Amino acid sequence: MKFLPIVTFAVALCVAASAAQARPLEAVRQDGTLRIATEGHYAPFNFFQGKQLTGFEVEIAELVAQKMGLKPEWKTLSFDALLTGLQQDRWDVAIASHAITAERAKAVTFAAPHYCSGGTIVSMAPKLRRASDLAGKVVAVQTGTTYAAEVQRLPGVRAVKNFPSDTDARSALVSKRVDAMVTDRFIAKELLRKSPQAGFHMGEMVTVERIAAAMALGNTGLADAWSQALQAVMADGSYAKVAQKYFQEDIRCPAGR
Incomplete structure (x- = not known):
C-alpha cells in the first residue's frame, strides 16, 4: 500500500547503510530475537487495542517468527521511518502494508508477499x-x-x-x-x-498491489527464511484462520502474482 514517492529515497537509505550493518540471519538466530517494526495505527493490519499491539500483520508476523524459532520484539513508530530504520540496523524486519515497487526494491529486500490488495x-x-x-x-x-x-x-x-x-x-x-x-x-x-x-x-x-515485509537491502538470507516460514504458515491453515478473523476471506495473492 505505502510508498515514499521521492526520487532520493533509495539514495538516502544507501547512505544510511554505510553507518550500520544489518544483522544477517545467523546473527538473528544466535540472538534468538527478531526485531520487527510496524506503524501501529493502521487497523485492521497493525493497531493497538489498549496497550496491546495486534492486527492481521502482527499476528501473521508472530506466526512467522514462531516458525523461524525466534521471539518477536516489536517496535512501533511513524510509517515514513520504517524502511530507513532497516538500513540503520534499528530493526530486522518492517511489516506495515508496504507495497512491492520497483523504486523500493532499489532500497530494501522484500520477502514473499503476505497479501494482495489495492x-x-x-x-x-x-x-x-x-x-x-x-x-x-x-x-x-x-x-x-x-x-x-x-x-x-x-x-x-x-x-x-x-x-x-x-x-x-x-x-x-x-x-x-x-x-x-x-x-x-x-x-x-x-x-x-x-x-x-x-x-x-x-x-x-484503482490499483492492485502485492504487500510484503521488508528487510535491509541485500539481507537475502533473512528474507528467504521469512518467506519459507510464511509459506509454512500458509500451508498449515493458520494463515487462513487469521485472515478469516479479520477479513472473513483469504487475502493471500492468487497464484502467479
Missing part, C-alpha cells in the same frame, strides 16, 4: 465509484502511500491532498474538504463495516 475509492457520494468519476474532484490520500502517485496519474483529477494518516484523510472526507479518498481495499471494507450509518460508499480499485 487502492480503493471511498466517498460520501454513491456516484463516485470509478477512476473516471474522479475527474474534476479533490482526492485525499495518506502521505507516503503509493496511492498519491497513482491518483495523480488519473486523467482529470483536480487535486490530490496528502494527510499524515488514513484517519486524517477520512476526517477530511467527512467534513467535505475533499470529494473522495483512496485507501486500501480492506481498510475501506472495515470502515463501512464499523460505520454503516456514516454514509461512506466504496467504489472500485
Whole structure:
C-alpha cells in the first residue's frame, strides 16, 4: 500500500547503510530475537487495542517468527521511518502494508508477499465509484502511500491532498474538504463495516498491489527464511484462520502474482 514517492529515497537509505550493518540471519538466530517494526495505527493490519499491539500483520508476523524459532520484539513508530530504520540496523524486519515497487526494491529486500490488495475509492457520494468519476474532484490520500502517485496519474483529477494518516484523510472526507479518498481495499471494507450509518460508499480499485515485509537491502538470507516460514504458515491453515478473523476471506495473492 505505502510508498515514499521521492526520487532520493533509495539514495538516502544507501547512505544510511554505510553507518550500520544489518544483522544477517545467523546473527538473528544466535540472538534468538527478531526485531520487527510496524506503524501501529493502521487497523485492521497493525493497531493497538489498549496497550496491546495486534492486527492481521502482527499476528501473521508472530506466526512467522514462531516458525523461524525466534521471539518477536516489536517496535512501533511513524510509517515514513520504517524502511530507513532497516538500513540503520534499528530493526530486522518492517511489516506495515508496504507495497512491492520497483523504486523500493532499489532500497530494501522484500520477502514473499503476505497479501494482495489495492487502492480503493471511498466517498460520501454513491456516484463516485470509478477512476473516471474522479475527474474534476479533490482526492485525499495518506502521505507516503503509493496511492498519491497513482491518483495523480488519473486523467482529470483536480487535486490530490496528502494527510499524515488514513484517519486524517477520512476526517477530511467527512467534513467535505475533499470529494473522495483512496485507501486500501480492506481498510475501506472495515470502515463501512464499523460505520454503516456514516454514509461512506466504496467504489472500485484503482490499483492492485502485492504487500510484503521488508528487510535491509541485500539481507537475502533473512528474507528467504521469512518467506519459507510464511509459506509454512500458509500451508498449515493458520494463515487462513487469521485472515478469516479479520477479513472473513483469504487475502493471500492468487497464484502467479
